[in-house]
Amino acid sequence: MSSDLYQNIQTFYDESSGLWERTWGEHMHHGFYGPTGTHQKDQQQAQVDLIDALLQWAEVEQAHTILDAGCGIGGSALYLCDRYDATSVIGVTLSPKQAARATERAAIAGLAKRAQFQVVDVLNTPFPDEQFDLIWSMESGEHYPDKGQFFQESYRLLKPGGTLLMATWCHRPTTSLAGPLTASEQWHLDALYQVYHLPYVLSLPDYAHLATQAGFGTVRTTDWSDAVAPFWDAVIGSAFQWEAIVGLWQAGAQTMQGALALGLMRWGFQRGLVRYGILTATK
16 A cells, blocks of 8 residues: 555544534444335444444354454444443544544443454454454455455465454456446546545456455345435435534545535446445455
8 A cells, every 4th residue: 555545544533533423423434225225214223233233244143353344433343342342442544633533432431441443454453363253344345455455364364163254445347248447437437446446346256256366155145225325315414514514624625525525426326337335254
């Protein structure tokens, strides 16, 4: 990962995470609105439901040691720590402000002894081999500049029988039937890359191929684009309330640019270009 990309990602989340928490809560990811996206529910409840739905789909019954790869302000990490009564949860992020806020929230929740947060490059971690039962990657894979390296590092870090569970933004498959990305689609993706500091995204089959190449024996995938699509209407609706507008202005240029591009993301889902891919792999 280039130093410029690192810095841009750090700045984006340093600037925006406080506003996100005040406006949308502790979970910095999509919500789950039922398999077809038709369930009406509160946005924050939908975000918790997404965590539960992912764990159920991946059949994660227990996890004593957990790595949250791209932890935000600790929403998923603390939820997983409590749900599984984990002995150790480590959350990593590129944002010092996110790590500090997650640490504060762990103390408030009484989980500081079992949940720690660090500024670490998830592609090159300092952790020993075979340390974790579960690696959780919630909407951070789109930021990884070397997707293959992420799967290799995850394989190294997981205990035998451990589980990788990943939810990530993808582009549509480019099989012979679907055809390659069009010029319009590539322009659309490039615009999203620039706003949200993404090096690139892949199709879900491409992610599965990389997981297999890394050594994972069992790899399963599914597409939950319909299930999460209503989230963007909820976010756009709340982003332009007065309190959020003031917060956007105070947060900085990158956060404002990200908010103005929410419609571009929603359009990506509507045209079938942006997909919400789920992958689980067992070592």
